[in-house]
Amino acid sequence: MKIGIPKETRFEERRVALAPAGVDSLIRAGHTVFIQKSAGEGSHFPDAEYEKIGAKVVYTPDEVYQRSDMVVKVNRITEDESMLIRENQTIFSFLHLAISERKVLSQLLEKKVTAIGYELIEQDGYLPVLHSMSEIAGQVSIQVAEQLLESRTQISRGLLMGGISGVAPAAVVILGAGVVGTMAAKAAVGRGASVIVLDRDLNRLRNIDATFPKKITTVMANPYTISRGVKFADVLIGSVLIKAEKTPHVVTEDMVKTMKKGAVLIDVSIDQGGCIETSRPTSISDPTFIMHNVIHYCVPNMPALVARTASYGLTNAAMPYIQKIADSGLAHALVDDTGLAQGVCTYGGYCSKEVIAETFNVEYRRVHIFSTN
Numbered sequence: 001m002k003i004g005i006p007k008e009t010r011f012e013e014r015r016v017a018l019a020p021a022g023v024d025s026l027i028r029a030g031h032t033v034f035i036q037k038s039a040g041e042g043s044h045f046p047d048a049e050y051e052k053i054g055a056k057v058v059y060t061p062d063e064v065y066q067r068s069d070m071v072v073k074v075n076r077i078t079e080d081e082s083m084l085i086r087e088n089q090t091i092f093s094f095l096h097l098a099i100s101e102r103k104v105l106s107q108l109l110e111k112k113v114t115a116i117g118y119e120l121i122e123q124d125g126y127l128p129v130l131h132s133m134s135e136i137a138g139q140v141s142i143q144v145a146e147q148l149l150e151s152r153t154q155i156s157r158g159l160l161m162g163g164i165s166g167v168a169p170a171a172v173v174i175l176g177a178g179v180v181g182t183m184a185a186k187a188a189v190g191r192g193a194s195v196i197v198l199d200r201d202l203n204r205l206r207n208i209d210a211t212f213p214k215k216i217t218t219v220m221a222n223p224y225t226i227s228r229g230v231k232f233a234d235v236l237i238g239s240v241l242i243k244a245e246k247t248p249h250v251v252t253e254d255m256v257k258t259m260k261k262g263a264v265l266i267d268v269s270i271d272q273g274g275c276i277e278t279s280r281p282t283s284i285s286d287p288t289f290i291m292h293n294v295i296h297y298c299v300p301n302m303p304a305l306v307a308r309t310a311s312y313g314l315t316n317a318a319m320p321y322i323q324k325i326a327d328s329g330l331a332h333a334l335v336d337d338t339g340l341a342q343g344v345c346t347y348g349g350y351c352s353k354e355v356i357a358e359t360f361n362v363e364y365r366r367v368h369i370f371s372t373n
Helices: 020-028 048-050 061-067 081-086 102-110 128-149 179-190 202-213 223-232 252-255 269-271 302-328 329-335 353-358
Strands: 003-004 034-036 056-058 071-073 090-094 115-116 171-174 194-198 216-220 234-239 264-267 289-291 296-298 343-349
Touching: 003 061, 020 034, 020 302, 034 061, 034 194, 048 056, 048 115, 048 223, 056 061, 056 223, 061 081, 071 264, 071 302, 081 102, 090 296, 090 302, 102 329, 128 179, 128 234, 128 264, 128 302, 171 179, 171 223, 171 343, 179 194, 179 202, 194 202, 194 269, 194 289, 202 216, 202 264, 223 252, 302 329
Parallel strands: 003 034, 003 071, 034 056, 071 090, 090 115, 171 194, 171 234, 194 216, 234 264, 264 296
Antiparallel strands: 115 343, 289 296
């Protein structure tokens, strides 16, 4: 199979879809890999490293798309990229179609593309590829919070997250006890913060209690407890995920108005629309804005701050699925792995995720064909 790796075009995206180790595995299995020039530079993987293992370096994104049967990316597809996709091509990336541009979905359907979202692939009840990026985002959120608590601006609270003898630590309130929330809680506890985790799922809260016995306060999430937690927080981490859907606002603007002056709000859910009403996407170079005297940090691609680690993590998690399709063919791979099939968002000109079809008012069809191939 011919596999293409374009250079990411979204602003300040430094990750690459496959590290050299993943490309090497594909080439050893007899596949051809095209990688766009300098695609790996943001993660400190030079072109020469890819060429050394047999990858073919090409100079334009058009070459990548036109010469490849399957294209593997990191970020969701832009409108410009959607114009380059070939008919009946297979695309792997974090699609996030629920918040994507209509033109992108239209192009995928018109060209009968099989678009597979990393964030939707399942295995044993969890999301293995998304998991790797969520682990990173959870830890990075606390690193960022520590910096934003420092006395860098007039409004900053000037707190040491772990406090000192005789001085209380910062209060870190985390909404969501999934992978992001758990990793954020782990990092915050490790730094000595006072940590509260809220979630609607009691079993997830029990898991937090079992993992960090007597170190974290767990609270059932509802509008009343969320409003109290928001008001108490020096740092608020939003880590709410609803699979394949735009994230609902669980923190209202009125709640944000009650927060402490200079409190830090980090909306990790911003890549799916954000779980806090006052959030809007920011960037790595201009990551914050202040609203209602609260410092907002809403960078959609937080793992790009540690691009090399993130590229390795994505390669480790995604390679089994990429290799399976490359070795066995698309239809066989999807029949053989129902978890992989869960990631399919478009196939044969139809939208195969009902919630996305409803969002954009397009025809929805289940991928029945896979059960008969």
